Amino acid sequence: MNYNPSVLLIAIPVLSSFLSLIFGIYNKLLSKIILVITVLFNLIFGVFLYNLISKNGNILAVIGNYFPPFGINLSITYFSISLLLLLYLIFFVSSLIFVVKKDERADKISSLLLLYLASFSGILTTGDLFNMFVFIEIFSIANITLISLKGNGLSTKGSLKYLIITSIGASLFLFGTGFLYGILGTLNLAEISLNFDKISYFSKIFIFLFFLGSIMAELEVFPFNFWISDSYSGSKNFVNILLSGLSSMVALYIFVRLFITIFGLPAFTTISYSLPFNVKFLLPTIFGLSVIVNELAALSSKNVKRILGFSSASSLSLILLSISTGQKDGIISATLIGISVILSKPLLFLSSHQIMKGIKEKNIDSFVNGFQRNPFFSILFIIGVFTLIGFPLTPSFYGKFLLFILATEKASYITLITIVVIFSITIELFYYFRLIHKLFVPSETKFNFEKTKKNFVYILSGLLLTLIIIFFSIKPYFTQNIVEKITDDVFDKSGYIKSCLKSGEK
Amino acid sequence: MQIDNRTLYIFSFIIFLIGVYGAITNRNLFKILISLSIMETALNIFLVSLGYISGSKPPILSSGMKTISPANINISDPLPHALVLTAIVIGVGTTAVGVGLAIKLFNHYKTLNINRMGDKDEL
Numbered sequence: 001m002n003y004n005p006s007v008l009l010i011a012i013p014v015l016s017s018f019l020s021l022i023f024g025i026y027n028k029l030l031s032k033i034i035l036v037i038t039v040l041f042n043l044i045f046g047v048f049l050y051n052l053i054s055k056n057g058n059i060l061a062v063i064g065n066y067f068p069p070f071g072i073n074l075s076i077t078y079f080s081i082s083l084l085l086l087l088y089l090i091f092f093v094s095s096l097i098f099v100v101k102k103d104e105r106a107d108k109i110s111s112l113l114l115l116y117l118a119s120f121s122g123i124l125t126t127g128d129l130f131n132m133f134v135f136i137e138i139f140s141i142a143n144i145t146l147i148s149l150k151g152n153g154l155s156t157k158g159s160l161k162y163l164i165i166t167s168i169g170a171s172l173f174l175f176g177t178g179f180l181y182g183i184l185g186t187l188n189l190a191e192i193s194l195n196f197d198k199i200s201y202f203s204k205i206f207i208f209l210f211f212l213g214s215i216m217a218e219l220e221v222f223p224f225n226f227w228i229s230d231s232y233s234g235s236k237n238f239v240n241i242l243l244s245g246l247s248s249m250v251a252l253y254i255f256v257r258l259f260i261t262i263f264g265l266p267a268f269t270t271i272s273y274s275l276p277f278n279v280k281f282l283l284p285t286i287f288g289l290s291v292i293v294n295e296l297a298a299l300s301s302k303n304v305k306r307i308l309g310f311s312s313a314s315s316l317s318l319i320l321l322s323i324s325t326g327q328k329d330g331i332i333s334a335t336l337i338g339i340s341v342i343l344s345k346p347l348l349f350l351s352s353h354q355i356m357k358g359i360k361e362k363n364i365d366s367f368v369n370g371f372q373r374n375p376f377f378s379i380l381f382i383i384g385v386f387t388l389i390g391f392p393l394t395p396s397f398y399g400k401f402l403l404f405i406l407a408t409e410k411a412s413y414i415t416l417i418t419i420v421v422i423f424s425i426t427i428e429l430f431y432y433f434r435l436i437h438k439l440f441v442p443s444e445t446k447f448n449f450e451k452t453k454k455n456f457v458y459i460l461s462g463l464l465l466t467l468i469i470i471f472f473s474i475k476p477y478f479t480q481n482i483v484e485k486i487t488d489d490v491f492d493k494s495g496y497i498k499s500c501l502k503s504g505e506k
Numbered sequence: 507m508q509i510d511n512r513t514l515y516i517f518s519f520i521i522f523l524i525g526v527y528g529a530i531t532n533r534n535l536f537k538i539l540i541s542l543s544i545m546e547t548a549l550n551i552f553l554v555s556l557g558y559i560s561g562s563k564p565p566i567l568s569s570g571m572k573t574i575s576p577a578n579i580n581i582s583d584p585l586p587h588a589l590v591l592t593a594i595v596i597g598v599g600t601t602a603v604g605v606g607l608a609i610k611l612f613n614h615y616k617t618l619n620i621n622r623m624g625d626k627d628e629l
Contacts, residue, residue, distance in 0.1 A: 130589055130592075134592060134596065137596045137600070140600075141599060141603055144603055144607075151610075152614075153611065156611050157611060157623055160535065160604065160611065163600065163603065163607065164542065167542045167545070167546075167600055167604075168526065168542070168545065170596075171522070171525075171549055174549050174553070174593060175522070175549060175552065178549070178552055178553050181556060181589075182556045
């Protein structure tokens with residue numbers, strides 16, 4: 001159905017971004033109020049769109065009365081709106097944490113956060129390839145600036161590394177876009193999807209390499225994950241929450257939307273028989289290796305933020321491994337693990353920040369005696385760990401279990417990779433249980449820590465995330481329903497094309 | 507002399523590879539940023555060459571071209587030009603942010619060599 005007001009998901013944050021700067025001149029508090037109101041608007045409007053899509057199917061927003069394939073249009077599907085709602089929730093938590101902190105640059109940071117909100121809303125809703133590139137660039141610049149907010153050497157170095165790798169990625173994306181435009185003469189995703197099979201296999205290989213290379217950095221895949229160590233440990237807590245729970249998921253959306261819905265994964269898995277490598281084997285190998293490397297990097301780190309950062313990258317690689325199996329069960333498994341990661345990572349960053357509050361060195365020893373210092377956030381941390389590693393009943397448990405069954409059903413190369421990867425996840429168990437163990441160890445040396453103050457926003461955010469995790473865990477049929485709808489939408493190439501190209505329908 | 511579109515594609519791809527090589531092998535931050543700019547330039551050449559049709563006219567409606575007919579349809583595609591303009595603006599923005607960060611790093615570490623940026627504030 002046509003519903004043009006869905007453009008407000010992007011337009012309102014962009015407008016608020018400017019307003020936040022203007023009103024910030026008079027009062028910094030006004031910028032913070034604008035930020036919170038805009039996020040709440042997007043969240044409420046997102047719920048409204050979710051209901052609309054559930055009842056009437058995909059939404060198409062036509063801009064300037066140019067019906068697709070001409071002009072720029074927005075195409076919102078069940079997959080994009082469900083992911084958007086989860087991401088808005090994480091963004092809301094992150095904004096609340098930012099709002100309660102005193103910062104002289106509050107107006108500028110609010111404006112930046114609103115730009116960030118507009119850009120990821122745009123990436124998830126756009127139906128145009130070049131438009132997606134523009135939003136990716138805005139998203140990257142907002143990310144870079146947010147990472148460097150702390151102003152020390154580490155955060156600046158981290159953000160510059162991120163800038164270099166994302167600039168190369170963006171160039172590759174634009175090369176791929178130009179290549180597709182040169183061949184098909186369109187930038188509309190539905191039109192590209194419709195005509196993709198007409199492209200010669202040689203060109204498909206180029207397109208595959210360009211687009212895969214472009215999002216590898218954001219996907220935190222080895223060897224493009226070198227920016228993680230500085231970026232996570234050097235940035236502020238609310239930025240950590242955005243990086244782990246949001247940025248990576250946006251990149252994952254681009255991967256799924258482009259490679260499965262638009263291009264169609266079989267388009268790549270069947271073209272490669274005449275190549276020295278087969279994409280069917282190449283992708284699981286890259287992602288499997290990435291899980292192992294990220295797990296080992298997390299194990300060898302002493303800095304808690306770095307451990308959580310590499311663990312986040314490892315979880316993302318596991319999701320990608322599930323997707324690269326190219327089967328429906330793989331996508332279901334990826335969605336279940338994805339829900340756990342989106343909800344548990346912010347919870348882990350938030351609670352670990354509170355546990356280590358007042359201690360100068362943020363290494364694993366700062367967790368010593370944490371339970372006695374801060375029992376509430378220690379419990380939240382443990383809940384976060386259990387959700388992530390796949391404790392029975394949590395979505396992650398079903399996801400990993402399904403992946404294991406899928407891999408062992410028929411002996412193949414993917415079986416081998418998946419089993420190696422699943423065993424490497426035991427490393428995750430080791431370093432998380434090491435942290436949990438530290439929480440209960442009485443301190444031998446006395447730390448100079450300030451007594452942890454009760455912070456209402458942290459408590460509220462932690463509780464909100466925990467309640468949502470518990471809800472997803474105790475309502476398996478509700479979770480199953482959502483996951484199945486998402487999976488159907490991801491594979492529904494013809495449905496996507498039909499909903500975009502039925503020009504003229506009101 | 508007329509240059510074939512394919513030659514332009516290959517030319518831009520070679521420049522792009524030079525940029526990638528520079529970004530990977532250089533240790534100096536400014537040289538890395540210059541390499542990124544070279545990559546962006548290569549991209550812009552590629553996109554502009556996409557819209558060019560050999561022997562075509564510029565896509566401007568002149569007084570003699572009131573309607574589009576087969577006689578005057580041989581114009582170059584204006585869309586890639588619009589894309590290039592956007593890409594240039596984005597490229598300038600990214601480079602400006604990069605230079606700002608490089609200056610900040612220089613003030614902090616007193617060097618632009620990425621290998622010599624010690625871990626004095628790392629944990």
